[in-house]
Amino acid sequence: MNKSLIGVIALAVFLTACAGKKVKEEPAAAVEEKSPAAQVQAPAPATGMDESASTASAGASDASGNPLTDPNNILSKRSIYFDYDKDEVKAEFRPLVEAHAKYLQQNSNARLMIQGNADERGSREYNLSLGQRRAAAVKNAMNVYGASDNQIETVSYGEEKQRCAEATEACYAENRRADIVYSGE
Amino acid sequence: MSRYLFIIFFWLLAMVPPAAQAELTIEIVGGASQQIPIAIVPFSRPGQTDALTPVIAADLQRSGLFRTLETRGVASQPHDLAEVKYPDWTALQAQALVIGKIEPLAGGKLKVSFRLLDVLKQTPLAGLEYEITPAQMRGTAHKIADVIYEKLTGERGVFATRISYVTKSKGNRFVLQVADSDGVNPQTVLSSKEPIISPTWSPDGTKLAYVSFEKKKPIIYVQSLTSGQRSVLANYKGNNSAPAWSPDGNRLAIVLTYGANSQIYLINADGTGLKQLSRSRGIDTEPVWSPDGKWIYFTSDRGGSPQVYKMSTLGGEAQRVTFEGSYNVSPYLSPDGKLLTYVRRESGKFRITQQDLTNGQVQILSDTAQDESPSYAPNGRQILYATNMGGKGVLSVVSSDGRTKQRLSEAGGDVREPSWGPWVN
Incomplete structure (x- = not known):
């Protein structure tokens, strides 16, 4: 509980930070941890907390009864963002990935699709491959958190489904993304 | 130049079948250091505008290896070999000259014939005839441009691709x-x-x-x-x-x-x-x-x-x-x-x-x-x-x-x- 709460706070802070224009492209860390298991906890930030998010926890449901669509639930958060030409699932997204993995574990009939995307720069085919690798990285992380293979499908849209169309760093960052979509949504 | 392309463009728009999509327009920048100056006389066709030569000229220009010369001011406008007055084309500093004609045939078909001439040597380099339908006009123009390109550069052209x-x-x-x-x-x-x-x-x-x-x-x-x-x-x-x-x-x-x-x-x-x-x-x-x-x-x-x-x-x-x-x-x-x-x-x-x-x-x-x-x-x-x-x-x-x-x-x-x-x- 405590662990997931910290994760929710970390995510809320990140999303709040993302709500503006920014999302700067940062150089990848000199040493990036490949094993998702090694970094389960995101660092808990001290400021910018969204108070509604802090009351939610993975698996809890809202009045309508669906935790996947309850905006206060981390399960309603569906996007994982990546650095340029990278496919590592960064620490701040581990709680989100873990929450979905746990949901799959607890709901054996649930199925989801992870859709990998890339920004528009460079080769379409290479970006298609990169999007696939991003989707696979999220799937692998979910597997580590206990989700079973047959509940997860991956697909890549490469640079073909741009959420943001401008040629700016902020847009590129928004498009370097994997989205989680549950079956039936 | 751009006005010329503009005109080609609209002429072509009028020609395309209804199912076709919007055309791509073309802008050309630069060119080879040694361009072959070539004069292309509009092919005669009674009662109709010459549809072939603008396409041939545009093809050759796009390759960057040719410079097409303005022929409208030239006194002689030959369509057959016998009508060619070489001094006119030497004066224009053309190295090569293209002449030709489009003639109606029975059944709505057309006969297109052309000749490529070496102005300096005053000799024909190529001459071909095509029997076509009006819809094959542009394709034929590309084929003629390919013949000209190959004769003058020694390499096969790609205009008809x-x-x-x-x-x-x-x-x-x-x-x-x-x-x-x-x-x-x-x-x-x-x-x-x-x-x-x-x-x-x-x-x-x-x-x-x-x-x-x-x-x-x-x-x-x-x-x-x-x-x-x-x-x-x-x-x-x-x-x-x-x-x-x-x-x-x-x-x-x-x-x-x-x-x-x-x-x-x-x-x-x-x-x-x-x-x-x-x-x-x-x-x-x-x-x-x-x-x-x-x-x-x-x-x-x-x-x-x-x-x-x-x-x-x-x-x-x-x-x-x-x-x-x-x-x-x-x-x-x-x-x-x-x-x-x-x-x-x-x-x-x-x-x-x-x-x-x-x-x-x-x-x-x-x-x-x-x-x-x-x-x-x-x-x-x-x-x-x-x-x-x-x-x-x-x-x-x-x-x-x-x-x-x-x-x-x-x-x-x-x-x-x-x-x-x-x-x-």
């Missing part, structure tokens, strides 16, 4: 089209609400292989350009993409992921006999065949950054081909196998680059910043690619010596994913 590309309209409709090499006369091959990428020509020019997302995932299709019939070539788990025909047309190299890293596979053109070719822990994609069918060149990030590698079509170890820069993708070989073009990222700009495989020399050919998908013309003299101008996807052509650049742009939406088709006869 076709190109394929994908347009994306503002309403997010993706249309795979095939057009003449000058972007005119587009025909729709496939229209879809989902993206279409990587169209590529079979070596005989009768089919296109492409990747369509219409089933919400990338699947490879092969479609006949004559019958319009199509079939699924590869629909395996994960991505199916980057098709490339073998030179004999019997097989394709494709890229499959099975859920993880892209790897290169070979498959028969009928979809049978799938086998894995590359085995790496990185992304292997964008395969192309060497003209002798012995090598696959491809993009791989196995060494950390995406670079061009090659490996035998029989399998085995891959060898790295590009060494400079941290991003070299989308390889394509010249028809003689001696030149390799690809996209290089340098200082945040993505540019068409050419590497001489015999001596390793590398040259950046384009001056644009977001270049993609280069492919050589069948004679290797030009490279067709996609780029971005003012936020819009456009097609560009650069000569392989880097001297002549042209832009083909459609009035409406984005144009991307070009591929230059083969010679068909």
